[in-house]
Amino acid sequence: MNYPTNGKKILDxxxxxxxxxxxxxxxxxxxxxxxxxxxxxxxxxxxxERNINYSSKPTS
Numbered sequence: 743m744n745y746p747t748n749g750k751k752i753l754d755x756x757x758x759x760x761x762x763x764x765x766x767x768x769x770x771x772x773x774x775x776x777x778x779x780x781x782x783x784x785x786x787x788x789x790x791e792r793n794i795n796y797s798s799k800p801t802s
Contacts (some may be wrong), residue, residue, distance in 0.1 A: 760785040 755768045758781035765781035780786040 746760055758782075758785050 755764045
């Protein structure tokens with residue numbers, strides 16, 4: 743892993759599939775980091791709302 747000049751580690755990050763914001767690795771996710779998709783509990787709850795909005799066809 744690369745280290746910046748201040749000696750801190752550069753943590754892995756992912757992009758949230760709901761809000762598209764980057765989020766960093768957390769210690770509580772160390773055993774399941776590969777399965778983490780959402781940056782927060784709020785985004786996890788809203789995952790279905792996002793899918794409904796994008797999957798609905800526009801009416802003409």
